Amino acid sequence: ETNLKVFVTSQGQPAIWRTLLDQYEARNPGIKVSIELGGTTSDMQAQYLNTVLTAKDSSLDVLMLDVIRPAQFAAAGWTSPVASDMSSYLRAYAEANTIDGKVVALPAFADSMFLYYRKDLLDKYGLQPPKTWDELADAAKKVADGEKNPNLQGLSFQGKAIEGAVCTFLVPYWSQGKVVTKDGKLDFDREAATKSLALWKGFADSGVAKKNIAEVATDDTRKEFQAGNVLFAVNWAYAWAMSQDAESAVVGKVGVARLPAVKGGEQATCLGGWEWGVSAFSKHQDEAKKLVEYLSSPEVSKYMAINGSLLPTYGKLYKDADVTKAVPWFADAQAIVETAKPRPVTPRYNEVSEAIRTTVNAVLAGATTPADGAAQIEARLKRIIR
Amino acid sequence: MASVSLRKLEKSYGAFRVVKAIDLEIMDGEFVVLVGPSGCGKSTTLRMIAGLERISGGEIRIGDRVVNDLPPRERDIAMVFQDYALYPHKTVRQNMGFSLKVRGANAADADNKIRDAAEMLGITHLLDRRPGQLSGGQRQRVAMGRAIVRRPQVFLFDEPLSNLDAKLRGQVRTEIKRLHQTIGTTIVYVTHDQVEAMTLADRIVILRGGDIEQIGTPDQVYNHPASVFVGGFVGAPSMNFAKARTTQGYLDFADGNRLPLAGLAGAKLSVADERELIVGIRPEHFMPLRSDVGLNSQVQVVEPLGSDTLVHFAVGGATLTARLPPELRPKAGEAIKLGLDPAKIHLFDPETERALQ
Amino acid sequence: MASVSLRKLEKSYGAFRVVKAIDLEIMDGEFVVLVGPSGCGKSTTLRMIAGLERISGGEIRIGDRVVNDLPPRERDIAMVFQDYALYPHKTVRQNMGFSLKVRGANAADADNKIRDAAEMLGITHLLDRRPGQLSGGQRQRVAMGRAIVRRPQVFLFDEPLSNLDAKLRGQVRTEIKRLHQTIGTTIVYVTHDQVEAMTLADRIVILRGGDIEQIGTPDQVYNHPASVFVGGFVGAPSMNFAKARTTQGYLDFADGNRLPLAGLAGAKLSVADERELIVGIRPEHFMPLRSDVGLNSQVQVVEPLGSDTLVHFAVGGATLTARLPPELRPKAGEAIKLGLDPAKIHLFDPETERALQ
Amino acid sequence: MSTAVASTFDQALSGKPLRAIAAFILIVNGLFPALWILLTSFKTEAELTQKPITWLPHAATLRNYIQAFSDQPLLTFLFNSFMVALLSTALTLLVSVLAAYALARLNLRFRGLIMSVIIAVSTFPLVTLLVPLFETMRALNLLNSWTALVLPYTVLSLPVCTLVLTSFFEGIPRDLENAAMIDGCTRFGALFRVVVPLSAPGVFTAGILAFVNAWDEFLLALSFNSNPGLRTLPVGIQLYQGEFAFPWPVISAALVVGIVPVAILIVIFQERVVSGLTTGGVKG
Amino acid sequence: MTTTSTFKSEADRSLARRRWLSRWSDPDDTTLAVMLLAPAAILLSVMIVYPVSRLIYTSFLDLSLTSGLPARFAGLANFRQMPDDPVFWQATWNTVLITLITVPGSLFVGFALALLANLPFRMKWPVRLSLLIPWALPLSFAGLIFGWFFHSEYGVVNDVLNRIGLPSVIWFNSPRLAFAAICLAIIWKASSFMAMIILAGLQTIPRSLYEAADVDGAGRVRQFLEITLPLLKPTIVVALIFRTITALQTFDIPYMMTGGGPGTETTTLAMYIHQNTVSFLDLGYGSALAVVMFGLSMLVTALYLRMIRGNEAAS
Numbered sequence A: 001e002t003n004l005k006v007f008v009t010s011q012g013q014p015a016i017w018r019t020l021l022d023q024y025e026a027r028n029p030g031i032k033v034s035i036e037l038g039g040t041t042s043d044m045q046a047q048y049l050n051t052v053l054t055a056k057d058s059s060l061d062v063l064m065l066d067v068i069r070p071a072q073f074a075a076a077g078w079t080s081p082v083a084s085d086m087s088s089y090l091r092a093y094a095e096a097n098t099i100d101g102k103v104v105a106l107p108a109f110a111d112s113m114f115l116y117y118r119k120d121l122l123d124k125y126g127l128q129p130p131k132t133w134d135e136l137a138d139a140a141k142k143v144a145d146g147e148k149n150p151n152l153q154g155l156s157f158q159g160k161a162i163e164g165a166v167c168t169f170l171v172p173y174w175s176q177g178k179v180v181t182k183d184g185k186l187d188f189d190r191e192a193a194t195k196s197l198a199l200w201k202g203f204a205d206s207g208v209a210k211k212n213i214a215e216v217a218t219d220d221t222r223k224e225f226q227a228g229n230v231l232f233a234v235n236w237a238y239a240w241a242m243s244q245d246a247e248s249a250v251v252g253k254v255g256v257a258r259l260p261a262v263k264g265g266e267q268a269t270c271l272g273g274w275e276w277g278v279s280a281f282s283k284h285q286d287e288a289k290k291l292v293e294y295l296s297s298p299e300v301s302k303y304m305a306i307n308g309s310l311l312p313t314y315g316k317l318y319k320d321a322d323v324t325k326a327v328p329w330f331a332d333a334q335a336i337v338e339t340a341k342p343r344p345v346t347p348r349y350n351e352v353s354e355a356i357r358t359t360v361n362a363v364l365a366g367a368t369t370p371a372d373g374a375a376q377i378e379a380r381l382k383r384i385i386r
Numbered sequence B, C: 001m002a003s004v005s006l007r008k009l010e011k012s013y014g015a016f017r018v019v020k021a022i023d024l025e026i027m028d029g030e031f032v033v034l035v036g037p038s039g040c041g042k043s044t045t046l047r048m049i050a051g052l053e054r055i056s057g058g059e060i061r062i063g064d065r066v067v068n069d070l071p072p073r074e075r076d077i078a079m080v081f082q083d084y085a086l087y088p089h090k091t092v093r094q095n096m097g098f099s100l101k102v103r104g105a106n107a108a109d110a111d112n113k114i115r116d117a118a119e120m121l122g123i124t125h126l127l128d129r130r131p132g133q134l135s136g137g138q139r140q141r142v143a144m145g146r147a148i149v150r151r152p153q154v155f156l157f158d159e160p161l162s163n164l165d166a167k168l169r170g171q172v173r174t175e176i177k178r179l180h181q182t183i184g185t186t187i188v189y190v191t192h193d194q195v196e197a198m199t200l201a202d203r204i205v206i207l208r209g210g211d212i213e214q215i216g217t218p219d220q221v222y223n224h225p226a227s228v229f230v231g232g233f234v235g236a237p238s239m240n241f242a243k244a245r246t247t248q249g250y251l252d253f254a255d256g257n258r259l260p261l262a263g264l265a266g267a268k269l270s271v272a273d274e275r276e277l278i279v280g281i282r283p284e285h286f287m288p289l290r291s292d293v294g295l296n297s298q299v300q301v302v303e304p305l306g307s308d309t310l311v312h313f314a315v316g317g318a319t320l321t322a323r324l325p326p327e328l329r330p331k332a333g334e335a336i337k338l339g340l341d342p343a344k345i346h347l348f349d350p351e352t353e354r355a356l357q
Numbered sequence D: 001m002s003t004a005v006a007s008t009f010d011q012a013l014s015g016k017p018l019r020a021i022a023a024f025i026l027i028v029n030g031l032f033p034a035l036w037i038l039l040t041s042f043k044t045e046a047e048l049t050q051k052p053i054t055w056l057p058h059a060a061t062l063r064n065y066i067q068a069f070s071d072q073p074l075l076t077f078l079f080n081s082f083m084v085a086l087l088s089t090a091l092t093l094l095v096s097v098l099a100a101y102a103l104a105r106l107n108l109r110f111r112g113l114i115m116s117v118i119i120a121v122s123t124f125p126l127v128t129l130l131v132p133l134f135e136t137m138r139a140l141n142l143l144n145s146w147t148a149l150v151l152p153y154t155v156l157s158l159p160v161c162t163l164v165l166t167s168f169f170e171g172i173p174r175d176l177e178n179a180a181m182i183d184g185c186t187r188f189g190a191l192f193r194v195v196v197p198l199s200a201p202g203v204f205t206a207g208i209l210a211f212v213n214a215w216d217e218f219l220l221a222l223s224f225n226s227n228p229g230l231r232t233l234p235v236g237i238q239l240y241q242g243e244f245a246f247p248w249p250v251i252s253a254a255l256v257v258g259i260v261p262v263a264i265l266i267v268i269f270q271e272r273v274v275s276g277l278t279t280g281g282v283k284g
Numbered sequence E: 001m002t003t004t005s006t007f008k009s010e011a012d013r014s015l016a017r018r019r020w021l022s023r024w025s026d027p028d029d030t031t032l033a034v035m036l037l038a039p040a041a042i043l044l045s046v047m048i049v050y051p052v053s054r055l056i057y058t059s060f061l062d063l064s065l066t067s068g069l070p071a072r073f074a075g076l077a078n079f080r081q082m083p084d085d086p087v088f089w090q091a092t093w094n095t096v097l098i099t100l101i102t103v104p105g106s107l108f109v110g111f112a113l114a115l116l117a118n119l120p121f122r123m124k125w126p127v128r129l130s131l132l133i134p135w136a137l138p139l140s141f142a143g144l145i146f147g148w149f150f151h152s153e154y155g156v157v158n159d160v161l162n163r164i165g166l167p168s169v170i171w172f173n174s175p176r177l178a179f180a181a182i183c184l185a186i187i188w189k190a191s192s193f194m195a196m197i198i199l200a201g202l203q204t205i206p207r208s209l210y211e212a213a214d215v216d217g218a219g220r221v222r223q224f225l226e227i228t229l230p231l232l233k234p235t236i237v238v239a240l241i242f243r244t245i246t247a248l249q250t251f252d253i254p255y256m257m258t259g260g261g262p263g264t265e266t267t268t269l270a271m272y273i274h275q276n277t278v279s280f281l282d283l284g285y286g287s288a289l290a291v292v293m294f295g296l297s298m299l300v301t302a303l304y305l306r307m308i309r310g311n312e313a314a315s
């Protein structure tokens, strides 16, 4: 009998995973799977996994990882590659999990950044969801002028030095058709970066966003939006369900759309989600790989979409009747998720992230100018990605 | 220098009244000695005068100020604490100099005063030690020194010499007396030593359970004790007491011993009176066989002190002690006849225990 | 019960020798009193016997065990500390019962012992208080009580009664004596009180600066002091000393006073000897005008003690003190003639300061 | 005149107004954040984003508490934290009392060196020791047990407790200990029956330090005890967060539940342990 | 004859047993010292010696887990890298500054609190509780709560400012204000530690010494300077040592309040170490930084210990 231990984030709805694992156990006699719950935030899990894996501990077999981590874990030699065909997954996940041609992890569920908007207010002023940031600013002004509600913000996004700020930076950057790395090499465009930073700073300065946007973290955006104080909000998928629950002030008034583009650019968004990896220190490599394949399978993805409201990692599932019946808004989500881009895939992603998020925060706080900020990011990235 | 007056001064700990509304006027420059049994409230009284103990009632005046609510440092007093209360982290010199330093005295001047006091107390060689490195008596002398370097309005001494040997005690006592005579500061002094009380005091105050039992000059207190308590308390060895009856011009003791009433100290007892009495006789007033007035008894215990011999014997159911010359050494069990001067006998009322006039 | 013997016992603090190779054999059941000036090493000696102070040299035996390296609790001693050392967090009862409890005594039994000791010391009503709520004398009695509830092999008492009044001290002294007589425990006792030393001791040990100056029975020590130091130290008021010369059968003082040599105490001085001497006279050996051998002088200070009168006067450049009956009250400045029994005069060699045989 | 002024001033300093002001400052300073958490724990999440902010909850609700207990096994967290903290406090006190006694009373030749080593131990940041400590615990086969936390917490608090106790023991008159030894105690007996009770404020302080150190610690608890049944409160409370969401009201409720036992403990101990101390033991 | 000899040998045996027992219960000073220090020594070496030596060893390795390369001995390379690392300087400077501000700050505040708490209140426990609660509030939550207090919109600090007619301040937009807020939070949290230790020290000073000083004419200030301070000195030094060490290790409060921002303006050395080891997995460099921090702490400790020893030499 083989005992496998799966590390799952507490936030990943372990109870539902458990039902799937029971099913797996039933199908594979001789395999017992137990769940080890990690902390709820990505940071806390990394904290724990880093300790355990640096110590080469073999107690965990399968790991649930934030989408930004597979590259780092693979480089550290903490995960074993899995042989798999990635073509049926959403393209971005194939990219995020393939390092140097090797598949190091398989997608568990998807996520991405959306533009949440107040359908009721846009309707009231006869506006469409904006396609560009300029449109968004105009719309915000119009609504603000009309509503005369000092508490109503035009736009809320993440300016605090958290992971979300990396996406904040990347979204307009990408929208200008630029990338951060190409074939593992740095390919940084300082001008686009300056523009991206200036865009956000401009929102703060012009009053579309709050003055204290540098203080805003993901959940602040969600809370304020949910309290009815925000017209447009940049946020992950989790905000949807919460915006529709009993405490929310905006039930039925919320729409989701793709994030706008910079003028002349294309709409882009940031990819989130979680992956399944096999611990390199697992004593049951083959069994673990098999389990991972199962957990990443369309069957499981669909089950989780229906029962756990988790975005599927397979494009086709977004149109699946069972899924759209259970979570109708997924139909709108597909287009968005499909255009999502993974954040730079590099083993030193944490350093990249650190360089970007602190600078975004500093620019929004007014401690640095967008141009200086862009230069700083470039300088630091040059040292990280050679 | 200042007078100290206590008016209806009270102190209670919870329901326990330690000092019971005492009245005491101490004149400017007077040397008052407080005596009384252990626990009678002597230290408490001193501490109230010093301002260390909140008073529960009454009034304290120093000079013409009511000081009830004044903190100790504004009362301008110096005090020797019964438990010394030396500063453990300061040297002897610093301990003694602290009050001067605090009052901003000139350093050289302070040093002189410390040196003088240390010399007087024989602790000059200890000036740089800390209290932890001193013997008990040395600590006490430092505590004493700390008080006398100052020239306060009032000195409060709480058994300042109890840990010193007789010789040193005699010396320091003389010095204190001289100090008092030169600077004339008011002094309130607690002691258990009879010699200190008798030689130093202008007046002695006898406390008993928080009450004043008698106030008087040493002479008054010794020779005219107001009560059995005072008689028994002042003087060492203590005054002897025995019950007796007056009958037909005699004092009759239960065991048949009798003394003629005539000549008894201020005895305003008429021969006809027939009453119970307490008779008080000081040990030093017994004389071996030299008077026709005498008591017959048997020696119980003999204690040779060198300078004297104490002989204990029973009369009228009580054990009496006689202080006899050292060369007399009767044996226990021997019969003894002791004379005494009738004029030296004290008489007390058996009920009130107060002296009969 | 056990003997205690100190052999070449030494104690130094750094370079400072506090106890200098003393030898002392205390017999089983003996009551030895240590006296000596403040700081001479009495407490240190007791503490070494107790095992509280590491000894710097020599040997201590209790019974027939060398206890040099034995911890205090295995020496089976009880001690009263000069500074009391009461446990501030325990009540009086717990303080007294602690040693019994530690040694696993039966609770009821312990309670009886505590009650007995408390009664003897008059602190029964204080049993539930803590040391902080007691007067100085009460604390001292608790410290005493803590020692005597036990029946150890040796009692060590360090000035156990110094904070008590004369009356109480007399009572407790008697109790200690009785205790010693009943249970016969060996006792080493430090005191400054002459009466305690004289009445309690089987032998008195006089320490001086870490050395033993004399060991002897109270009688020996008092009547045959081995040195000027002992003569001056034992007895209160102290023995008087004056320089004199022997000339032609007389003792000549510098101021012309002279005493006939004949009859002088054990005087093996031949009439022909002409030498310097120190003459020692105890205050109580002066008699007013009743002897033909006498000294003429002038009264300097008079101290009436009630039981006696102390008269200070000058002879041969020294100030002498006479203890006279209380009814004598000469005035300062008066001429005075005092007689004395030549047999009571002590003679010392002026160089060695030791008694002449 | 000047003395009169001085004495008025003095009375002001010793009298009731000062005490009232002092109490006010102390309580506001100390309790305000805790109070804020308490108030928050009765608010709804929406109320937190109201402007201007509210102090008292508009519609006080116990929902957060219900949620705190139902979402996570809060009692288990509490119990684990409590046991781990209690055990490590006991162990810390025992070990540091012994060590402190040695440092305070024995004339050790290498006293300075020993002190330095003890202090040095606490100067390494915990993060950097995490992995090797994990390996140590694994080697000792202690992972996922109370012991896995009790031991490191003890080590964590040991230096500060030892030094605090050392400075206290130095202040206890030696004669009290001497008296105990005469009364029949061994040195250990004297230590535990006299020195320790007399240093009650110090021992209490050291105990609180150790307890709180253990009560608060997060990193080791997170890494060494991954078994949910062994989670301690600080780790447990983090579980109320979502990946992004930070539900202040529920977390506040959990925090309140976490602080209350400590508060009760403190109150009990301070009344029992610290009050009994009085002076009057020795002359000096 | 026989009976006496048995008796004797029995006595001997019991004596021997007593001796053996007494060796354990009443050992000489050296043995006793060893016995007393042994538990601490064992615990410390098991729990600390191995980890610390691992740490020091690692600091000489080129060991970055993200590089995918095996560990390699690198000599002092990690240390040589520091001078060129601007974040290192910034973090070190911030750490030193935090130490310099919050150690005296918490000492003063803590001392004041302790003195206040030592006043004779009728009810002691509320005072005691308010002194202890800050200490009992987990560090990371203290950081969160203070971060929240200083929040420009929902923070109670700005609310109070508004109420007294002052404008809101965006605390975390300004490096200086953010730094000030952090220091305030640290002082708040740490002063309760100080106050606790000092209060305990205050309680052991015999009242009689104040009485004596009072009689000697010393006012409250004088008593404080001449009695309280000198007698508290050992306690204060202990508190200072540990406060300084913890200040040098400041992590949670800035981590939770500002995350080191804006930029790296409020990053501390401990945060940087944490970042390098836990986040960047550059174990070599992280360990080297830790060693530097350890050096810094030891330096400070040595200074303090000299203070203590100087004190001892004087007595």
Ligand SMILES: Nc1ncnc2c1ncn2[C@@H]1O[C@H](COP(=O)(O)OP(=O)(O)OP(=O)(O)O)[C@@H](O)[C@H]1O
Pocket (backbone or CB within 6 Å): B132, B133, B134, B135, B136, B137, B138, B163, C013, C016, C018, C036, C037, C038, C039, C040, C041, C042, C043, C044, C045, C082
């Ligand atoms: N720690 C120490 N360092 C240096 N000298 C000390 C120390 N402790 C005591 N002494 C000195 O040792 C001497 C003997 O002290 P001890 O306590 O034995 O005196 P004592 O005879 O009991 O005096 P007293 O009658 O005053 O109590 C004293 O002179 C004292 O100053």
Ligand SMILES: Nc1ncnc2c1ncn2[C@@H]1O[C@H](COP(=O)(O)OP(=O)(O)OP(=O)(O)O)[C@@H](O)[C@H]1O
Pocket (backbone or CB within 6 Å): B013, B016, B018, B036, B037, B038, B039, B040, B041, B042, B043, B044, B045, B082, C132, C133, C134, C135, C136, C137, C138, C163
């Ligand atoms: N804090 C307290 N609580 C209750 N009773 C107390 C307290 N302090 C002192 N007492 C009691 O008050 C009485 C008077 O004490 P005080 O110290 O004045 O006595 P004293 O006359 O100085 O005695 P001694 O000669 O023994 O020093 C004593 O019976 C003592 O037990």
Ligand SMILES: [Mg+2]
Pocket (backbone or CB within 6 Å): B042, B043, B044, B082, B158, C135, C136, C137
């Ligand atoms: Mg008294």
Ligand SMILES: [Mg+2]
Pocket (backbone or CB within 6 Å): B135, B136, B137, C042, C043, C044, C082, C158
């Ligand atoms: Mg002594």
